[in-house]
Amino acid sequence: MDAEVAVEEHEDGVGTNTASLVRRWLDAVRELTGYDVAYWTVVDVGAGRQQVLVSRGGAALSIPEGLTVPWSETLCRRACIAQARVHDDIAESMPEAEAALMLGIRAYAMAPIEVEGRLEGTVCLASATPRALVPGADKVLEAGARMIAALLIRDRELAALRHRQAELARAALLDPLTGLANRRALFKALDDRLARGRVRLAFVDLDGFKAINDRFGHPVGDRFLVEVGRRLRGVGGEALLVARYAGDEFALLSDPHAELGLEAWQAEIADRLRGSYRIGAIELDYDGASVGVVDSEPGDTPERLLARADQAMYRVKRARGNG
Numbered sequence: 001m002d003a004e005v006a007v008e009e010h011e012d013g014v015g016t017n018t019a020s021l022v023r024r025w026l027d028a029v030r031e032l033t034g035y036d037v038a039y040w041t042v043v044d045v046g047a048g049r050q051q052v053l054v055s056r057g058g059a060a061l062s063i064p065e066g067l068t069v070p071w072s073e074t075l076c077r078r079a080c081i082a083q084a085r086v087h088d089d090i091a092e093s094m095p096e097a098e099a100a101l102m103l104g105i106r107a108y109a110m111a112p113i114e115v116e117g118r119l120e121g122t123v124c125l126a127s128a129t130p131r132a133l134v135p136g137a138d139k140v141l142e143a144g145a146r147m148i149a150a151l152l153i154r155d156r157e158l159a160a161l162r163h164r165q166a167e168l169a170r171a172a173l174l175d176p177l178t179g180l181a182n183r184r185a186l187f188k189a190l191d192d193r194l195a196r197g198r199v200r201l202a203f204v205d206l207d208g209f210k211a212i213n214d215r216f217g218h219p220v221g222d223r224f225l226v227e228v229g230r231r232l233r234g235v236g237g238e239a240l241l242v243a244r245y246a247g248d249e250f251a252l253l254s255d256p257h258a259e260l261g262l263e264a265w266q267a268e269i270a271d272r273l274r275g276s277y278r279i280g281a282i283e284l285d286y287d288g289a290s291v292g293v294v295d296s297e298p299g300d301t302p303e304r305l306l307a308r309a310d311q312a313m314y315r316v317k318r319a320r321g322n323g
Helices: 003-009 016-033 075-082 098-103 137-171 183-196 209-216 218-233 262-273 302-319
Strands: 037-044 049-057 068-070 107-115 118-127 200-205 241-246 249-254 275-279 282-286 290-295
Touching: 016 037, 016 049, 016 118, 016 137, 075 107, 075 118, 107 137, 118 137, 183 241, 183 249, 183 302, 200 262, 200 302, 209 218, 209 282, 218 241, 218 249, 218 262, 218 275, 262 290, 290 302
Parallel strands: none
Antiparallel strands: 037 049, 037 118, 049 068, 107 118, 200 249, 200 290, 241 249, 275 282
């Protein structure tokens, strides 16, 4: 397994910079001690497994990256339980460690990686021949384990920050009431789409919405808007985006080459919004919205296209006797 890939895929969010730093540190420790392999593992005690995340060396002894073994059978678990972290010859000190002996490990040393008091991994040295650990190398391993723990904490804090920033960016493009795209997202989508080709735009105005608010109150009006948004999401014609443009105004983007033609798409939107709405104990018989639909033209900007769609909507509104 490629170390970069393994790091990027690790569920705890280890950063590639951390992996690169640890890889160099493992190389230095291996050279310092003369051990065949230096490696970093992650431990999931709850799931009962240990995985080799980064491994350096391997000419005389191979500890492959990605190797996953049951935690109950590992040298590291036995070393943690016995508080015996350095073994010059495990054939003598831990003859029960059959899996490690089968891998060819004879000398072994480790230090646990703990984050907030929880075991999360180990740094290890292994050799194919019995070998005494050079004086002070155990302290170097312990310092490395603390370094990795600090790096893990940093990576997770950065990952949490990036996730929060992504959530904020997403929220900035969403209407908080309906969950649809908001006005800002609509303009961005129009700008992107017009730069790549043509777009079909529907502009929807909810005739009679003020009367609903006045008669039943704003909470019912809000729930009505949410239901309108839900129905618009189900409109055919391969809609690219459904947005709440303003209080009682919505917009839909589609492909001009979609299966539904311009007039058919306009009719479907109007039909979908017309009819009965059940809002709690209230049943509203809604006469429908005014819908204007236009295709973009060469030279259109988002503002110009929206203005033409708005004009088309007002022509429909006047024809409906609501203008």
